[in-house]
Amino acid sequence: MALQKKLDYGFSGYEVPPIPRAARSARRRCIFQSKTDDHQLGAFDLLATVADKLLMEGGISPKPVDMYSDVRSSGCRMSAGCRLDGESEKQIKMESKVYRNVSISSRDDMCSPGCPETWESKQSALVRSPNSIKFPSCRGHMSFGSFPFNSEGVKIVTRDNEEKSRRCTQPTNANTAIRPLSDGGDWRIKKSLASKHCKATSNLKGEGYNANKKRCSFLNTKNRYRRQISQRDYPFKKRKLFYCCSARNSDVLINSDGICSFSENDSKGAALLPGPASPGGSSILLHAVAPGECSPFQSRNSHVKLKIKSFRVPDLFIELPETATVGSLKRTVMKAVTSILGDGLHVGMLLQGKKIKDDNRTLLQTGISRDNKSDALGFTLEPTTQTFPTHCPEDPFQLPRDSPQPRARSPLIANVVQDAVEQKSLDALTDPAGGNFRNFPESDDGSALSTPDMLLEKTPTGSRALVAAPKMREALAIVPMHISKQSESAQRRMRRPFTVSEVEALVQAVEKLGTGRWRDVKLRAFDNAKHRTYVDLKDKWKTLVHTARISPEQRRGEPVPQELLDRVLTAHAYWSEQQTKYQLKSQRESCLV
DNA sequence: GTTAGGG
């Protein structure tokens, strides 16, 4: 994550970088840096802050359930993070490190507009008391003392410890060697932290603290998070160093980072370990290896452990006359398989029954975690060829590639039902080979695969021939095919923040065309930006107007030049006025008529 | 398919 420009709000203690929704981005790492020499205590406080921030930032994940902080070596290298729901406790999605004696700071994100408190009140309220940071917006709950640590300044702060410290409304930590304010270090934490702490604490405390909502209005927006959290226990454990020690011989160990080396006897590394197939013949185990053990400085991204039990043989539909011999059937099958494989196969993936289309997304972004049940993931074998071969020379069923039978995009479960209905009459006709047409996933363009209707037809000669479903090239088999309600929730698109130049283009287009003509804006300024829909542009304009109206301190993300924001306001005002005029005019006309 | 607005 890029460090943003420094904004000096008068804090000389710590400046907390954004842990923003931007943390959705691939690496999810932030570097936190401290200006103070008293890095130990300071770092602990910062870690607490960071962890809380991680917790409350619902944009990271809807369900943070745990937080941790630890010290990796004496003194200056520490980390903080949180565990999110759906992850194993060994997974660390976010991590922050603290260094000392470096004075790079980054932009903070501010309290939400709905935050009732003024900046001044927070600033004064957040002056760090000797033993704790108090957050008056949630008085009585907000005490968040420094983490205790031993004489070496090294302590693993577990969730339990932390909880105790949270519950401690009266700071009692005598050995918390609070640094005096002498060096100008104000020990103030950023203003927004009051609200964050309030929220985070409420999150941890559960429904019993709903009363705080009135004082922390922003709680409402993330209500669901707190609810989920409150129902959970907090089985925090220090993350294991390595969790993949039981790899079997037949396992294939893959470290997607490709950094560590692996030897069979040294499971602390990781690499491709080509092993013989398991007795099943097609079993593949993808074992993720914690990379952190390879190098203390290496990325500690979460890793995903996948188990692929098997790839099912792609569905083939074969029709042969009853008089055909077994041998000819075998040969026919062989031909079909060979012709498919001849052009190669590639692997498709399904998560919760939903096809994963974007190869560039990370597992994290896609929501694949080690805790995914193996049945949540499906793999398909898909021909890479563009033209599915047919073995019937006079095949009358070969449809043009561009003549799919359109079907409204619908949840896969609906498709399956629909397929089942449509297939009902087909089953009786299904040939002895038992071919069927279930498990057709959505094709890449989002439309469902064509129905097998055409397979009912017969060749002019009345003979039956091997016919492959025209669009079976899209996906041949799914393993396993689990449908859940989650599958109906489509993949969320990858977040792609607007660049300044994009904003510039948007502003220019809206200045020209006005608001309310988003399709035209799209065509004019973003015609070649495939990933920007006119809805996106409309939404971006909405946020731009909002951004322009709030104070610069409250803005997040890549800063938009003030000049652009001014133009946004101007254009917005102008076009709003135009719209109002138009509406008044219309009203008058309608009244006259 | 577009637009507007809430979430």
Added chain:
DNA sequence: CCCTAAC
């Protein structure tokens, strides 16, 4: 960025 209503 998603979802949905309304057109």
